[in-house]
Amino acid sequence: MKDFEFHRPASIKHAVALVAGTAGAKYLAGGQSLLPVMKLDLAEPTALVSLARLPGLADIRVDGGTVAIGALCTHDQVARSADVAKAIPALAELASHIGDAQVRNRGTLGGSVAHADPAADYPAAVLGLGATIVTDRGRHPADTYFKGLFETSLADGELVTAVHFPVPKRAAYAKFAHRASKYAVVGVFVAETAAGVRVAITGAGATVFRSAAMEAALTTSMTPGALDGITVPTDDLNADAEASAEYRAHLCVVMAKRAVAALR
Amino acid sequence: MPKLTLSVNGQPRTIDCANATLLVEAIREHLGLTGTHVGCDSSQCGACTVHVDGRSVKSCTMLAVEAEGAAITTIEGLATGNDLHPMQAAFKEHHGLQCGFCTPGMVMSACDLAARNPAPSEGEVRHWLEGNLCRCTGYHNIVKAVRAGAGDMNGGK
Ligand SMILES: Cc1cc2nc3c(=O)[nH]c(=O)nc-3n(C[C@H](O)[C@H](O)[C@H](O)COP(=O)(O)OP(=O)(O)OC[C@H]3O[C@@H](n4cnc5c(N)ncnc54)[C@H](O)[C@@H]3O)c2cc1C
Ligand code: FES
Ligand code: FES
Numbered sequence: 001m002k003d004f005e006f007h008r009p010a011s012i013k014h015a016v017a018l019v020a021g022t023a024g025a026k027y028l029a030g031g032q033s034l035l036p037v038m039k040l041d042l043a044e045p046t047a048l049v050s051l052a053r054l055p056g057l058a059d060i061r062v063d064g065g066t067v068a069i070g071a072l073c074t075h076d077q078v079a080r081s082a083d084v085a086k087a088i089p090a091l092a093e094l095a096s097h098i099g100d101a102q103v104r105n106r107g108t109l110g111g112s113v114a115h116a117d118p119a120a121d122y123p124a125a126v127l128g129l130g131a132t133i134v135t136d137r138g139r140h141p142a143d144t145y146f147k148g149l150f151e152t153s154l155a156d157g158e159l160v161t162a163v164h165f166p167v168p169k170r171a172a173y174a175k176f177a178h179r180a181s182k183y184a185v186v187g188v189f190v191a192e193t194a195a196g197v198r199v200a201i202t203g204a205g206a207t208v209f210r211s212a213a214m215e216a217a218l219t220t221s222m223t224p225g226a227l228d229g230i231t232v233p234t235d236d237l238n239a240d241a242e243a244s245a246e247y248r249a250h251l252c253v254v255m256a257k258r259a260v261a262a263l264r
Numbered sequence: 265m266p267k268l269t270l271s272v273n274g275q276p277r278t279i280d281c282a283n284a285t286l287l288v289e290a291i292r293e294h295l296g297l298t299g300t301h302v303g304c305d306s307s308q309c310g311a312c313t314v315h316v317d318g319r320s321v322k323s324c325t326m327l328a329v330e331a332e333g334a335a336i337t338t339i340e341g342l343a344t345g346n347d348l349h350p351m352q353a354a355f356k357e358h359h360g361l362q363c364g365f366c367t368p369g370m371v372m373s374a375c376d377l378a379a380r381n382p383a384p385s386e387g388e389v390r391h392w393l394e395g396n397l398c399r400c401t402g403y404h405n406i407v408k409a410v411r412a413g414a415g416d417m418n419g420g421k
Contacts, residue, residue, distance in 0.1 A: 006266070006283040006329050028330075035286075035325050036307050048283070050330065076319075100395025101373065102310060105319040106326065180308060182394065 001038050005047035012057075012159060015049050016136050019157040022047045027159065029072060029111035032103050057110070057161055062087050065194075067165045068134075071110025079104060088129070089264060090171040090189070094121050097175060099182050110160040116152050116207060118238065119183035123208040124173060126163060128189030128200035134162040149206040168193045174258035175203075176251050178242055185243050186251035190259040192222065199256060204237050204248045214256055224257035270331050272297070273341030283329050287321075288312045290328035291338060299339040299368050303397070310396035313369035314338050320376035322395070339368035342375070351375050351413035360409030362400035370396050374410040375417070382418035384411060 005022070009015040019025045024046035028034060037043045051057065057072040062083045069078060078084055079096035098104055098112075098121050112122040113133060126133070126142045133140040136159040145153050154160070168191040175187035184203030191198045199214040217226045232252045237245035265280045272295060279294045291297050291314065300323060303311035307325040314323045315337040342349035348356065351371050361367045370393065377384055377392045384392065389410045390403070398406060 001284040001286075003282050003284045006327070008332075028327075031326060031330070032307070035327070039305070048327075052330065100310070101376065101392050102313055102320050102322045102325075102395045103307075105376075106321055 001041070002044050004045050006050065007047060008050045008053050010053050010055070012054055012136055012161065015051060015054060016157060016159055018047070018049045019159075022049075025049055027051055027114075029108040029114075030074065030106040032099070032107035033111060033115045033117060051110075051159075060084060062167075065167045067091070067167060068162050069109050069165065070162050071108060071113075071160045073109050075099070075104035075107050075109070075112075076101070078109060087167050088165060088171060090173050090191075091125050091129075091165060094125055094173045094175075094189075097121070097177070097182065109163055113163060114152065114154060114160050116146060116150050117183070118149055118206055118208075119178070119185070119203045121173070121175065121184055121187055121202065124184070124187050124189035124200045124202040125165070126200075127208045127210060128173075128191045128198050129165050129168055129171065130191075130193060130195060130198060131166065132164040133160060134164060135160050146207045146209075151207070166193065170263040172259040172262040172264065174255040174262060176255055186248050186255050188252060188255040188259050190218070190256060190263065192263065197222070201232075201252050201256075204232070204252055206236070206238070211252070211256070214253075218260065222260060222263070224260045227253055227257050227260070266329065268328055268332050270333060271335045273337060274335075279328065281328050283327065285328040286324055287314070287316075287326045287328045287331055287336075288323035290331075291323060291336070294328075297338050297340050301365055301368055303365065303369075308395075308397065309366070309369070310373060310393075311366050311369040313372040313396065315372060315376065318376070318379065320373045337372075339371060342371070349375075350416035351378065351410070354409045354413030354416060355406075358405050358409035358412055360401065360406045366396060366398040366400075370398065370406055370410075374413060377410065378414035378417045382414060384414055386411065 026045040028048040057070040059070045061068045075095045075098045085092040171191035173189045176185045187202045189200045197218045199211045202208040232249040234245040237248045239245040268279045301311040303309035312324040
């Protein structure tokens with residue numbers, strides 16, 4: 001790993017100014033995505049700006065119909081939050097199956113959403129629930145946030161401060177996990193929301209996406225059987241040593257059925 | 265080089281190291297505590313697991329500078345003199361190790377679980393240990409050891 005400057009600012013303003021003012025600087029949250037990439041020399045930041053001391057970013061608040069989770073909340077914190085488990089059990093459940101215990105002790109919601117790994121779990125909940133990504137300078141609706149492989153609508157140096165999840169009527173997440181890393185080979189989040197049925201699929205493509213065909217079928221009948229006969233086009237699906245595009249297309253429907261069966 | 269102050273196994277320590285130094289390098293190379301192992305160096309195997317302020321983390325996936333001011337516990341910090349920590353004793357008693365390479369990480373991980381859950385089920389132990397790989401034992405005796413050790417840590421013995 002190349003050496004770099006290390007900063008540990010105590011305010012959001014200072015953190016944003018440090019990244020804006022240093023070419024090649026990056027934020028460091030839990031480091032569970034960034035450090036592995038740096039160890040492979042696939043990222044060589046000139047400076048790391050640690051978010052660890054920023055105040056107020058590790059809170060979970062449930063207000064009426066919204067669960068607001070601070071960007072620095074670890075996966076473990078979300079998995080064990082009684083408030084999250086009560087309001088959106090599917091979200092706590094999803095967090096409890098990210099990676100492993102050590103990864104959950106360090107990795108954060110903000111890091112996951114900013115990194116936008118194609119196989120990450122949180123993006124499925126963010127898009128599936130129609131959440132809002134809150135930053136130091138604005139708000140991004142989930143529907144236009146995930147742009148492509150590791151690509152989001154965040155501007156350079158924009159800091160994610162929280163994600164606001166609307167509480168659905170019912171929701172569930174089903175994942176076919178990579179056996180070693182637990183990343184999603186395919187993960188499907190199904191939600192019955194005030195704005196209708198939403199189905200978000202992660203792991204299958206370059207970034208998380210919604211399935212209009214599944215949403216239409218489940219709007220007619222919220223049963224696993226309603227998804228019989230639906231096929232997911234393989235053109236834009238990932239293919240790798242773990243699974244072919246055809247197998248992923250098959251898994252999309254299977255995982256969606258499992259999620260529907262598990263709705264609560 | 266930046267100076268870093270932290271507590272390691274209850275002792276205040278100061279380390280001079282580059283910002284790019286991983287916590288595991290600081291522990292093994294700067295402090296000479298080689299009980300913490302490096303199995304994969306790619307965040308998968310958990311052999312490098314230590315506690316940072318009581319939480320299990322993979323020390324190959326954390327910077328030493330991030331531990332400034334923190335309390336680190338390594339495998340060397342568990343026993344009291346010649347008396348093994350209950351989790352170490354349980355691994356010995358239940359044959360929870362063969363070559364022993366994964367063991368320091370397994371024990372540190374297991375202690376974090378036992379501190380949260382005094383009586384973990386077999387399923388809970390297996391889920392918790394997803395991040396700790398063992399090439400020898402086949403895991404069965406590790407699971408037995410962790411369940412027994414958790415009980416002993418929480419007043420069973
Ligand atoms: C062994 C292993 C298994 C894993 N398995 C899974 C899994 O099953 N499912 C899954 O979803 N993930 C998995 N992960 C990834 C893990 O969840 C990461 O923690 C997460 O993706 C990134 O969060 P972080 O806090 O560690 O971010 P970091 O690694 O610190 O940062 C990642 C990127 O986001 C940027 N960033 C961080 N925080 C912010 C912010 N608040 N605002 C703007 N930019 C920011 C950083 O600059 C960096 O570019 C795994 C990781 C490992 C090592
Ligand atoms: S050496 Fe750290 S996880 Fe393998
Ligand atoms: S005992 Fe040999 S790797 Fe676990």
